[in-house]
């Protein structure tokens with residue numbers, strides 16, 4: 001009974017980061033690009049059970065090598081059709097592992113700008129073609145799996161406030177029904193959330209919900225700033241653990257953190273490369289809403305099943321707690337209410353007799369934080 005598949009949600013995946021080594025090879029061949037030998041481990045050099053789609057060769061303690069790998073792999077993506085291939089590959093793989101809802105991050109700046117004589121030109125046609133291909137990939141995956149997908153547009157913060165604002169202006173002129181989120185990503189230490197005032201406002205006008213990367217590389221203070229500017233969710237946000245007052249604010253405002261265990265282990269210096277140092281369990285137990293995410297699935301050699309598995313084996317999240325995490329993800333999703341209701345009922349329909357018993361026991365025992373108990377009671381009413 002316990003082996004029954006757990007439905008999963010991803011609220012945080014950068015589409016170019018989803019490219020596995022196998023897919024990178026395919027793109028390089030297709031686009032006649034030389035594939036550097038040093039980019040990946042050879043077939044006999046890594047554990048194929050752990051890295052089913054190949055393994056990139058960057059040193060996990062070396063941020064520069066990681067970024068170089070990311071840039072090299074992204075440079076293999078040349079055409080709108082390439083976006084079909086990577087979107088299909090990522091979604092198919094993860095839907096097979098129980099993914100029912102996903103938010104994909106895309107950067108219009110990277111997809112469709114060119115610089116001519118110092119001026120940035122936004123290519124609308126290119127953008128539409130790319131989204132058409134991504135939409136097509138989603139429809140094709142949906143022929144086999146019932147997975148719902150929405151997009152975020154990324155404002156790349158280290159490119160400066162003007163480009164972030166121009167990105168939203170571009171979306172204002174080129175809206176798409178599945179773009180429901182605005183995201184500030186990139187180097188967290190570049191600039192301050194105050195610098196992006198125009199973008200925060202325009203995102204609100206365009207009725208885009210906001211999820212901002214904060215508290216991953218930068219301190220808890222960056223999360224406070226993101227919330228001040230209207231962030232509905234926080235990308236990573238794990239350094240909230242350093243500030244009790246902030247933890248309380250996250251609980252009161254029902255802010256969800258998009259946690260990515262494998263990504264955080266590799267990129268967050270404070271964890272010293274050791275997953276056991278991750279505060280995910282503490283955040284959950286203190287009542288903060290969390291979700292599990294892949295972030296850059298291909299580059300980090302992960303997928304959603306692996307992230308849930310780490311939560312289960314390293315942090316002892318029970319099946320009931322993992323179901324709660326999935327339901328928190330649905331609740332925090334940037335999607336129409338009717339879809340949330342449908343997905344919530346779907347997840348609840350998968351509760352086994354044992355799950356229901358565990359739920360009842362958790363409510364009676366009152367060992368959990370009241371915020372968790374409140375959610376459990378809601379589930380019980382809906383069951």
Ligand SMILES: [Zn+2]
Pocket residue numbers: 012014185213235295
């Ligand atoms: Zn991210």
